[in-house]
Amino acid sequence: MGFGRSFLLASFTVMAPAAAMAADLPSRKAAPVEYVRICSAHGEGFFYIPGTQTCIQIGGRVRAEYRYVDPKGAFPGLGRGNDAIGFRALGRLNIDARTATAYGTLRTFIRYELTGDRGNYGAPGFSVVDKAFIQFAGITAGRVQSFFDFYANDWNYSTGILGGFGSDSGNSNVLAYTATFGGGFSATISLEDPTIREVNSVVGYARAGTRAPDVVGNLLYEGTWGTAQLSAAVHQLRSRTIVPGGSFADTEYGFAIQAGTKINLPMLAAGDVLWLQAAYADGALSYLGVTGNLAAGKVGTFATDALVIGNGLSTTKGWSATAAFTHYWTPTVRSSILGNYTYIDYSRLAAAVAVDTRVITGVVQTVWSPVANFDIGVELAYSKLDPKGVQVILPQVVKGSDDILEARLRFQRDF
Numbered sequence: 001m002g003f004g005r006s007f008l009l010a011s012f013t014v015m016a017p018a019a020a021m022a023a024d025l026p027s028r029k030a031a032p033v034e035y036v037r038i039c040s041a042h043g044e045g046f047f048y049i050p051g052t053q054t055c056i057q058i059g060g061r062v063r064a065e066y067r068y069v070d071p072k073g074a075f076p077g078l079g080r081g082n083d084a085i086g087f088r089a090l091g092r093l094n095i096d097a098r099t100a101t102a103y104g105t106l107r108t109f110i111r112y113e114l115t116g117d118r119g120n121y122g123a124p125g126f127s128v129v130d131k132a133f134i135q136f137a138g139i140t141a142g143r144v145q146s147f148f149d150f151y152a153n154d155w156n157y158s159t160g161i162l163g164g165f166g167s168d169s170g171n172s173n174v175l176a177y178t179a180t181f182g183g184g185f186s187a188t189i190s191l192e193d194p195t196i197r198e199v200n201s202v203v204g205y206a207r208a209g210t211r212a213p214d215v216v217g218n219l220l221y222e223g224t225w226g227t228a229q230l231s232a233a234v235h236q237l238r239s240r241t242i243v244p245g246g247s248f249a250d251t252e253y254g255f256a257i258q259a260g261t262k263i264n265l266p267m268l269a270a271g272d273v274l275w276l277q278a279a280y281a282d283g284a285l286s287y288l289g290v291t292g293n294l295a296a297g298k299v300g301t302f303a304t305d306a307l308v309i310g311n312g313l314s315t316t317k318g319w320s321a322t323a324a325f326t327h328y329w330t331p332t333v334r335s336s337i338l339g340n341y342t343y344i345d346y347s348r349l350a351a352a353v354a355v356d357t358r359v360i361t362g363v364v365q366t367v368w369s370p371v372a373n374f375d376i377g378v379e380l381a382y383s384k385l386d387p388k389g390v391q392v393i394l395p396q397v398v399k400g401s402d403d404i405l406e407a408r409l410r411f412q413r414d415f
Contacts, residue, residue, distance in 0.1 A: 042098050042105070054099045061092035064411045065157075069120050070404060072297045086119035092130070107135040131171055140176040140190075147176055147190040148216045148231045148287060150260035151277045151322055156338050157408045160361045160383030163291030172196055176216075184223045190216040197235055197286040201293050204304030205249065205313055208238040226263040226273075232256065235284040235305070243311045250312040254283020254305055268327065271334065275324040283315030288342055290318070294357065296385035297402035301357050303344065318344040332370060338363040356388040373414040381406040 039046040039055035046055040071082035091114045099106045111131040117123055133142030145152060153164055176190035191213040200207045218231035233256045239249040260277035281287050283305050294301050306313040324338040340361040360383070367377035386401035 041100065046096075046098070049097075052099075054097055056098075057094075057096040059094045059096075059415055061090070061094075061412065061414045063088070063090040063092075063413075065090070066409045067120060068407045070297070070406075071120075072402075083120040086117065086121040088118075088121050089116045090114070101136075103137040105135070109133055109135075133174075138178050138180070140174060140178065143171050143173050146172045146192055146216060147174065147188045147218050148192075148233045148256070148258065150229050150231065150258065151262075151275050151324065154275065155324065155326060155336055156363050156365060156381075157377070157379045157410060158363055158381035158406050159289075160363075160381055160404060160406065161294050161296055161359050161385050162289040162340070162342060162361070162383075163286070164289040174216075184221050186220050186222075188216075188218050188220070192216050192233075194235060197284065199285045199290055199292065199303050199305045201302040201304045203302045203307065205237065205239040205306045205308050206241045208240040208248070210236070211238060212236045224264075226261060228261040229259070231258045231260075233284060233287055235287075237283055237306050237313055237315070239306075239308060239313060241308045243308065245311065247311070249308050252283060252306060252313040252315055254281070254315055256281040256284040256287035258287070269329075270331070271326070271328040273326050275322070277322040278320070280317075280319045282317045283313075285316060285318055285344065288318050288320040288344075289340075290342065290344065294359065294385055296383065296404050299385050299387060299400065299402040301355065301385070301387045303357075307346070314347065316344060316346055318342065333366070333368050335367075336363075336365045338365075358386045358388075360384045360386070375410070375412045377408075377410045377412070379408045379410070381408075 036050065037048045039048050042055050042057070045057045045059065047057075048054070049056050065088040067086040067088070068084060069086070071084040093112045095110050097108045109131060110129065112127070113130045114125070114127045116125040129143065131143050131145075133140055133144045135141075153159065173193040174190050176188055176192075178186055178188040180186045192215075194210050194212070194214045197214055198207055214233055214235050216231065216233045218229055220229045221227065235254040235256070237252045237254055239251075241249045243249050256279060258277065258279035260275070263274045263276075265272035265274060279288055285303060285305055290303050293303050304316060306315045308314075320340065320342040322338070322340045324336065326334055326336040328334045338361070340359075342359045342361075344357045346356055361381065362383075363379060363381045365377060365379040367375050369375050382403060382405055384401060384403040
């Protein structure tokens, strides 16, 4: 046996027991890879959070906007101090998590916005939790759009003199329950934050602390032809003003009612829609979109839900009508037009400190969407403030009406 063969035999003799021992050792398997799974049960963009049965969707928005507003003012030279142009950048993050349960879908949603404003937009910027709510078994708890609202600035950029067109006044903290009846019908009863609904100027009723939430209800129908909603709200008015006799002014309750419909018009073009909405309020002006004192150029007027007359509160009445129409010229180009008329009635008893006022608004807009979820839009808005009497803006007394002209250019990408 040669040296080479002897060496190989010796090597095999040594290695064979070692191989047998290695075969007896416990094996360590690689951990299985858990891939992200698509969750189609709740719509596009949802996926399962690894290791759970919860589906999540992450999205957002980036907006760049540029605005021109006529800088005229009430006093000589004031217009030179007003910014005619404004710049805005907005970032939005949406997180929507949903879990199927024996009681239906458990949903948690949060929307966070950061805005950088300059010029005539006012504040230099802000960050805010725009929406944050939980929905479970018909219950909605958290911050959402008020269940009174319907149109709520669905497509337009501008709000003009008012805080919104029709009912819109921003989001509210709520505790609500929605019952679904089938056939497209549902009804909601909601307890909502009353503080964002206060309209109380220096000539108002000296608001006292809140004791009751706003009670809001709606009846909603959704069908293939469109949507219709009836809604109502009750708002408590309390004053800390001392009246003759040494007591506080009596507590009153304001209310608002609204009817709105959204009609799909595919016979004109795919995506065409018509909005019609009307509301009436007594002691609850914010449900008309009046969120504070009104001003346009040299004219300003007070806005308040009530005035102290005698030993009690005289509530302010008003009504509002809104119509909006959107037409798609092509699948990527659409135009919209909006009109709103709002009237505030203080009654003859209040004529010494406040006068009836009307606000007229018109908006036209064209938007091009070169790719999905990306809009380039231009909008022109005109608003006129027309008080029916003398308006006092110290140290001046001015008469007549005035208006505001506003133009915006917007770039917006949703994802």
